[in-house]
Each structure stands twice: as C-alpha cells, then as structure tokens.
Amino acid sequence: MLGPHNLRVPRLVCRLTKDTRPQEPFAAVTVPASRRAAQSMLSVLRRLDSGNRQGVAGKLCDGLRTALTANVRMLSAKLRGKKTLTLRFNAATQFMHLAPVIAKLRDHGALDRISLSILTNPAEIPAMHRKLAGLGLAAPVHSDRCSRFLLFCDGVLSVDQGVVYPYLGCRMRACSFHGQPSKGNTYHSFNYRQINTLFFYGPLMRDYYLEAKKANPSWPDIACYDVGQPLSDRLFNERPDRLTARRRLGLEPSCFTVVYAPSFEYCSSLATHGTRIIDALLHLGVNLVVKPHPAFYNTAKCANAFNQHVPNIREWREQVRRYDGHSRCVFREDDSLDAILAIGAADVMLTDYSGIAFDGILLDLGMVYWDCPLLYSEYLPECYGVDGEAARRDLACNVGRDAGIVVHDCAELADAIATYREDSSHKAKDRDIVRQRLLCNPGIAAATMAHAVEQLIGVNAID
DSSP, X not given: OOOTTTOOOOOBOSOOOSSOSOOOOGGGOOOOOOHHHHHHHHHHHHHHHHTOSSSHHHHHHHHXXXXXXXXXXXXXXXXXXXXXXXXXXXXXXXXXXXXXXXXXXXXXXXXXXXXXXXXXXXXXHHHHHHHHHHTTOOOOEEEGGGGGGOOSOSEEEESOTTOOOOSXXXXXXXXXXXXXXXSSOTTTTOOTTTOOEEXXXXXXXXXXXXXXXXXXXXXXXXXXXXXXXXXXXXXXXXXXXXXXXXXXTTOOTTSOEEEXXXXXXXXXXXXXXXXXXXXXXXXXXXXXXXXXXXXXXXXXXXXXXXXXXXXXXXXXXXXXXXXXXXXXXXXXXXXXXXXXXXXXXXXXXXXXXXXTHHHHHHTTOEEEEXXXXXIIIIIIIIIIOOOHHHHHHOXXXXXXXXXXXXXXXXXXHHHHHHXXXXXXXXXXXXXXXXXXXXXXSTTOHHHHHHHHHHHHHTOOOOO
C-alpha cells in the first residue's frame, strides 16, 4: 500500500478562482501587546464574562477571551517555525471523522511541524479531551465561540459545512463533511462565503455539490478534492470477520445478527418506535447490536429548534442498561462501541435514513429501512425547505433505500429479516449499483487527505 508521501495530491475537481494570492510572510506581522497586556485583557474579559455567560455579551466575551489565549499559542508556534491547523467540531462525537487523518499526520511526523488545536461547543470540551487522549494526543481545546477572531491560523478544517471561519487570514478554510449526503439538506446552511476548500468522499458527494452549485450561481468557485472518506478506511483495512466480531462483542458467533443503526431526530425510528423495534428483533431470536447515531450521546443539546426533544442517553439510560444486559443484545451507555465491530458482526442492517446505511451497502449487508413518514412530510420540508417526495426518490437524500427492503411495522420487519435469512443475495445487484458511487481511494482516504492538508497549509513535503 502506498504511504502518504507517495500519494499524489487528489484530483482538483473545481478550479479555485478566489483567495489564491500568496499569504504575506509571517515576519511582516507585528504584535504590539506584551504578555502583561495580554494577561490584563484576559482578566477584564473574564470579569465581563462571569456575569453574563449565557447571554450574547457573555458569549462574545468568552469568544474574545478564548481567542486571545488561542492566538497567543498560535503566534508562539509560528515564531517557532510551525504551521497552525485548527480542527472544528460541533460535538466530540464528530471527532471520529478526522481522527484517522490526525493519526496519519502524527504517524509520519507532520505534527512536529504543525501546531494542532481544536474548537468545539464549550459543553463538549471535556469529552473532546477524552477523544484526544484515546488517540494518544494532547492538544489545546477551545470554545468554538472564538472561531471568528483567530488571527494566526494557516488552516481551519471543519466537518460541518455551516460553521464560521476566522474573519482574517487563514489560507485554507476547508470542510470535509461528517457523512455522505443523506437528507437533501447538506447545503441548506452552506458557508460558501468563507469556505475555499471542500474534500469529497466520492462521486455521489461530488456530483451532489456540483448540482447544488449549478442551482446557486452566486456561489464562488471552490477548490474541490476527491480524497475519499477517512472514517471508511477501517472497513477495508481493519474489519474483523463476522465470527470474530461477534465473539469480541460477547455474542453467540453462530447466531444470525442484526445491527440496528437509527438516526437521531424526533422523526427517527428510534424516537417513534425504538423500544418496539428492539423488542421485536429480540423476539426473533437473533443477535442484536444497537448502534445509535452519535448525537444520541451528545452532551450539548441540539441547536436545531425542531430537535429539542430527541432520543438521548440521558432519558434512555435505564432502558439501555436493560437491553445491554440481555444475552443477545449489545447497547452501550456511551459512544464507545466501535462501529466497524458492530457492522462487521452483522448479516443485516436495519436503519431509517441514517448515513451509516452506506457503510452497510459497502459491506454488502442485507439492508432494511424503517419508513419514517414525518421525515419526508414534515421535517425536511419545514426545517430545510426540501421537497420530501423528491428526497424519498433521490439517492443523495434517501441513503440507498431502493437497495433494501422498506418496512412500516414490526410484522413487515420480521418478514424482511426472514427474507435475508433465506437469501443473503436479495437485492445484491441494487446494492452494487449504489456502492460504485460512494468512495474514491478506498482504504487510503485518511492518508490522501492528510497529504492534501499538509500541502494546502504549506507544510514542506517529507522525503
């Protein structure tokens, strides 16, 4: 397999026509504030912030205070000859999408020349530190309220296409997304005014963007790279066989296994029929691995007004403990369940409209989709202005449901499981058609993206 230094820069899909002028040399920047002045400013901002932490003024003070700390660290790094890279996540559960890229940067020594920092929701900072520790890294984690005020960033990489980036400087303002297009809302809050780089997983994601851009001629040209999906690398490189995966999960190796991987919104199958679905599957005598959407474990509440009352571990804890105590069921109280292990153990995936369905299709699992009518009749139209019926028919919105069996109740669910137990190749040709559109660089996407990031922020290539 090619290492990251043998990889070519991924193919440029759209030529960047803005923000291409070379950056001013860092030596030209002057910093008038001394350490003492910076400490005094921090003290003032803390006093202002302490009385109104949740209000607009409090959040602004928190952002300015955090930015001052972050900027001092970045400036110090740049004076030592390092590049500065900031990763932006709305929640710690999104960290998994870039963890493989960070690991590649670390493993081939790029982090010796890159000063890494993290921005996230203040409520998610402790969880983010735990994520970094799990990767064996220590990096400063700051409140995302400082995003606009960073002055010494060479690059900001986010997994969300709607976040804000620094007002000044920052040669790379990139988005790498946190899943394939799945609800038709990917570009609903797209920050096209600031983003200058997009990393795509494959043809489906690229073509979906190009269609959206054609429909929005006011968007500027953006540099787009086909790099692949870093999170999917383990599907090709580290996935255990089914029997081994089941043993590692503590399940009977010879038993037919279903992974239930629902989405998180108020209209998801977990919200509307969750316990009935789980009970029905256990009644069939199969092994069951429940892998909720990562948002199920979020500490911070969803900012979307439509999703203020969604399934969350806080309310589900007792039920999760009860199910996890079942001899044929795995349902973790935290987000520690390895998705590769969960999917690797399964014969069939049951989902609703979660993007994890594409992982099931990549592995040629039998696919079952629980129909969620409120998604198409209410949530997408009212929240995002999406035509629900058009979304139901579009691969970029329906997560491949035409390549599986759609069910509406527990009786139909039992019939669908029986179909796949009798014939695992049912709908195999349909799955293959979808599979061809999902990924480029399978197995080496993290290395490809890491190499692209190095070049885009100006890190010298390693010989």
